[in-house]
Amino acid sequence: MSESAGRRRLRTTGRWSLAALLLGAGLSHLTWGRRGYRIVVPEWAVRMLRLDKDAIVVASGVVEGLLGAALLVLPRDRSRIGGLIAAFFVAVFPGNVHHWRSGRPVPGMRTDRARFARLFLQPVLVAWAIWATRSDGGSR
Structure with missing residues (x-):
C-alpha cells in the first residue's frame, strides 16, 4: 500500500x-x-434563542445526527460538511464552558476534571472535522 493510500484510508x-x-x-x-444535558445549556442561550433548555438539547441532537448522516451519505460535499461540523463544535463550546463552571454532573461528565478536560477536547474535535473531511487529493 502506498503512503498516500494509507493516508486516504486513515482519513476515511x-x-x-x-x-x-x-x-x-x-x-x-x-x-x-x-x-441531563439541559444542565449544559446556559441561561443566556435560552434568552437569545427564545427556546427552553429542552428544545435546545433536542435541536443540538438533531443537528448532530444530521451532520453525522450527511458525512456518510453526501461524499461530494464532505469538505463543506466538515466545515459545518467544525463550526458546530465551536458553537457549542460556550455550553461546555458553562457546564465546567457550573460543576454539575451530566451523563459521562461526573467530575470537575472530566468537565475541564472536555474543554481541551473541543479544539481537537474541530481539527478532526477539518482533517477527516479534507479532499484526498490535497496536500494541505
Missing part, C-alpha cells in the same frame, strides 16, 4: 469515526442523556 476511518461520534451524540441528546 477518521471520517467514519467522526460520523459515528456525531450520530451517537445526537442519539444521546434525543434519548437517554436528554434530561
Whole structure:
C-alpha cells in the first residue's frame, strides 16, 4: 500500500469515526442523556434563542445526527460538511464552558476534571472535522 493510500484510508476511518461520534451524540441528546444535558445549556442561550433548555438539547441532537448522516451519505460535499461540523463544535463550546463552571454532573461528565478536560477536547474535535473531511487529493 502506498503512503498516500494509507493516508486516504486513515482519513476515511477518521471520517467514519467522526460520523459515528456525531450520530451517537445526537442519539444521546434525543434519548437517554436528554434530561441531563439541559444542565449544559446556559441561561443566556435560552434568552437569545427564545427556546427552553429542552428544545435546545433536542435541536443540538438533531443537528448532530444530521451532520453525522450527511458525512456518510453526501461524499461530494464532505469538505463543506466538515466545515459545518467544525463550526458546530465551536458553537457549542460556550455550553461546555458553562457546564465546567457550573460543576454539575451530566451523563459521562461526573467530575470537575472530566468537565475541564472536555474543554481541551473541543479544539481537537474541530481539527478532526477539518482533517477527516479534507479532499484526498490535497496536500494541505
